[in-house]
Amino acid sequence: xxxxxxxxxxxxxxxxxxxxxxxxxxxxxxxxxxxxxxxxxxxxxxxxxxxxxxxxxxxxxxxxxxxxxxxxxxxxxxxxxxxxxxxxxxxxxxxxxxxxxxxxxxxxxxxxxxxxxxxxxxxxxxxxxxxxxxxxxxxxxxxxxxxxxxxxxxxxxxxxxxxxxxxxxxxxxxxxxxxxxxxxxxxxxxxxxxxxxxxxxxxxxxxxxxxxxxxxxxxxxxxxxxxxxxxxxxxxxxxxxxxxxxxxxxxxxxxxxxxxxxxxxxxxxxxxxxxxxxxxxxxxxxxxxxxxxxxxxxxxxxxxxxxxxxxxxxxxxxxxxxxxxxxxxxxxxxxxxxxxxxxxxxxxxxxxxxxxxxxxxxxxxxxxxxxxxxxxxxxxxxxxxxxxxxxxxxxxxxxxxxxxxxxxxxxxxxxxxxxxxxxxxxxxxxxxxxxxxxxxx
Amino acid sequence: xxxxxxxxxxxxxxxxxxxxxxxxxxxxxxxxxxxxxxxxxxxxxxxxxxxxxxxxxxxxxxxxxxxxxxxxxxxxxxxxxxxxxxxxxxxxxxxxxxxxxxxxxxxxxxxxxxxxxxxxxxxxxxxxxxxxxxxxxxxxxxxxxxxxxxxxxxxxx
Amino acid sequence: xxxxxxxxxxxxxxxxxxxxxxxxxxxxxxxxxxxxxxxxxxxxxxxxxxxxxxxxxxxxxxxxxxxxxxxxxxxxxxxxxxxxxxxxxxxxxxxxxxxxxxxxxxxxxxxxxxxxxxxxxxxxxxxxxxxxxxxxxxxxxxxxxxxxxxxxxxxxxxxxxxxxxxxxxxxxxxxxxxxxxxxxxxxxxxxxxxxxxxxxxxxxxxxxxxx
Numbered sequence: 001x002x003x004x005x006x007x008x009x010x011x012x013x014x015x016x017x018x019x020x021x022x023x024x025x026x027x028x029x030x031x032x033x034x035x036x037x038x039x040x041x042x043x044x045x046x047x048x049x050x051x052x053x054x055x056x057x058x059x060x061x062x063x064x065x066x067x068x069x070x071x072x073x074x075x076x077x078x079x080x081x082x083x084x085x086x087x088x089x090x091x092x093x094x095x096x097x098x099x100x101x102x103x104x105x106x107x108x109x110x111x112x113x114x115x116x117x118x119x120x121x122x123x124x125x126x127x128x129x130x131x132x133x134x135x136x137x138x139x140x141x142x143x144x145x146x147x148x149x150x151x152x153x154x155x156x157x158x159x160x161x162x163x164x165x166x167x168x169x170x171x172x173x174x175x176x177x178x179x180x181x182x183x184x185x186x187x188x189x190x191x192x193x194x195x196x197x198x199x200x201x202x203x204x205x206x207x208x209x210x211x212x213x214x215x216x217x218x219x220x221x222x223x224x225x226x227x228x229x230x231x232x233x234x235x236x237x238x239x240x241x242x243x244x245x246x247x248x249x250x251x252x253x254x255x256x257x258x259x260x261x262x263x264x265x266x267x268x269x270x271x272x273x274x275x276x277x278x279x280x281x282x283x284x285x286x287x288x289x290x291x292x293x294x295x296x297x298x299x300x301x302x303x304x305x306x307x308x309x310x311x312x313x314x315x316x317x318x319x320x321x322x323x324x325x326x327x328x329x330x331x332x333x334x335x336x337x338x339x340x341x342x343x344x345x346x347x348x349x350x351x352x353x354x355x356x357x358x359x360x361x362x363x364x365x366x367x368x369x370x371x372x373x374x375x376x377x378x379x380x381x382x383x384x385x386x387x388x389x390x391x392x393x394x395x396x397x398x399x400x401x402x403x404x405x406x407x408x409x410x411x412x413x414x415x416x417x418x419x420x421x422x423x424x425x426x427x428x429x430x431x432x433x434x435x436x437x438x439x440x441x
Numbered sequence: 442x443x444x445x446x447x448x449x450x451x452x453x454x455x456x457x458x459x460x461x462x463x464x465x466x467x468x469x470x471x472x473x474x475x476x477x478x479x480x481x482x483x484x485x486x487x488x489x490x491x492x493x494x495x496x497x498x499x500x501x502x503x504x505x506x507x508x509x510x511x512x513x514x515x516x517x518x519x520x521x522x523x524x525x526x527x528x529x530x531x532x533x534x535x536x537x538x539x540x541x542x543x544x545x546x547x548x549x550x551x552x553x554x555x556x557x558x559x560x561x562x563x564x565x566x567x568x569x570x571x572x573x574x575x576x577x578x579x580x581x582x583x584x585x586x587x588x589x590x591x592x593x594x595x596x597x598x
Numbered sequence: 599x600x601x602x603x604x605x606x607x608x609x610x611x612x613x614x615x616x617x618x619x620x621x622x623x624x625x626x627x628x629x630x631x632x633x634x635x636x637x638x639x640x641x642x643x644x645x646x647x648x649x650x651x652x653x654x655x656x657x658x659x660x661x662x663x664x665x666x667x668x669x670x671x672x673x674x675x676x677x678x679x680x681x682x683x684x685x686x687x688x689x690x691x692x693x694x695x696x697x698x699x700x701x702x703x704x705x706x707x708x709x710x711x712x713x714x715x716x717x718x719x720x721x722x723x724x725x726x727x728x729x730x731x732x733x734x735x736x737x738x739x740x741x742x743x744x745x746x747x748x749x750x751x752x753x754x755x756x757x758x759x760x761x762x763x764x765x766x767x768x769x770x771x772x773x774x775x776x777x778x779x780x781x782x783x784x785x786x787x788x789x790x791x792x793x794x795x796x797x798x799x800x801x802x803x804x805x806x807x808x809x
Binding site (some may be wrong): 127 | 694
């Protein structure tokens, strides 16, 4: 291994570890790591900063920003708050049913919008419902942890739901329809297994005291919170129509036209913002997720620097040289991907593992490798509460909600409380990924 | 024997002699709207430091007495054009319209012109001195200037 | 057998944060009353001390006075001639009725003063663009000779009344002379019989208009 290869790999590993350990400084840490990586490859003559920047998958960033803005337009329509009221009324605030519906809702929503946004859409109203109906630690742990796993599964279900799939779409590794057709049924299977285990065996609402009057108060209060809130039809149509157009274009426009998924997203996002009028301008100016975009940009630079030194090719060669049959090599790759994601989170893992997957895809059916990788990363995202940004965010929101259990003790969602459900979600998702991938080889 | 200068009278002793309705009546010739008068009266004798409320009441009532004493003179002429009396808002806040954030009374330009020609630096400085400050100063200054100008005009000056 | 689940206090606090003490009390008492007076009595017994406004609302109902709809007529009369109305403190039932009755030419603002933590955007969304959220640093920009400040009173007893602390944040000595009207709207209609936790006593005479 050359000095440049060792140095850039060490910088990448150290930066990813540091940003995980010190999330309050993560943007500055990855910015510094990226600068250092660029310096190493420039001074060693392996590459230049210009080449690193040219190698950044800008199409992926366009997809992320574009989809984020379309989501913001949808959020401004107030659709999700009103839907939550409908759900509370339809379930009569029955805790078990409510948890089940919200988990399904989270899976569906996170298939369309990115995971963090999906969480920010649903979690505040879920927490309000928790405060209104009264909860136990057990109920909060199982419901919210399952919600997080469902969020990861929904994100992996479609090519636009979360970063790993967007990366596959943006890099041209897979086409929209191909990914959707292969990944959605697998995530749905994993979700079904998860729901069966959680609501059939663990039963979050078990032992929760509830009375008809308290349930009525919950519904009445949530309805009163939205008593005059009206659906902003213009915002809704401005978001939904371009999104439908984008999905149709992703499904129907052939790659041979030169119109790629990122351009379709770009045009769709512009149409959504134009349709929303002044709101669109305000959203474009204030609601671009600069933090996530810059984080990924710096990450791509670091991974690009490592890639320029040939480390990923060597890793793939090493994997191929393992004294195992090819299917077992793929299984090792998928399990390692899941575990790495559990420690380093989805963004860094996926960015680093995709080049290895590309080498494996040369010898195996590519779609099986890529979908297997996306599902393994999804499994890893559910392993620990810290594995995906959604976990610490949920933890913080739960703390801020100052929930108390039936005994008056504070209710939280910490690392260890999440662990059993996370392990269940990890196991189910990884098992589905392994079975589905190995069956295709 | 009067008490020493720093001996303060009780709050109730001051509020007892303030009769807002008399200030309201005094304002009537220049502020026709009853709600505007109520607002100005509150600013003059019901808000701010107690000694200002008392002093405003006394000075305005005395001017009112004087005005009534010369009531047999020529009919009260219109006060002519007036200048706005701005409210004291934090400097970063701008009112929506021109007639926002001003008190519903105007400083008669003719009163100021008795001392300095319109457009001069002195004219501007006098306006600034009269209309600046919290309303127990600014509104009281403007009302006194208005009554004094009226008295002078009715006495043929 | 209790009528309510254990987390009743948290539920009420959540409701009061976004509806106001009196409006949340009306909602809880109304729902409890549909299960009979015993449910209202239990509600009052469990939440009365921490939330004296709820205690007063429940007491009225237990004494046989039904909860009525809100009539903004009296307060509307006190606001005649105003072009801007800035509200400090929040009561959903009452502000809803007032905003519906006010002419569309009157701008209505709500000062964002933290009392309990509610979702301000959702609070404003209920008024279809008629209610502007006003930051503390900018509320004086609403001043003027056709401007009024309004807050909700929780019972008037002789010379004193109780208000949400938001009123004290807003209606300081420097602010009083830049608004034509300082309006207090009694939403409770009777004095509280328990210690007025969460609220602050002010002289009833410090308002230019009472409704």
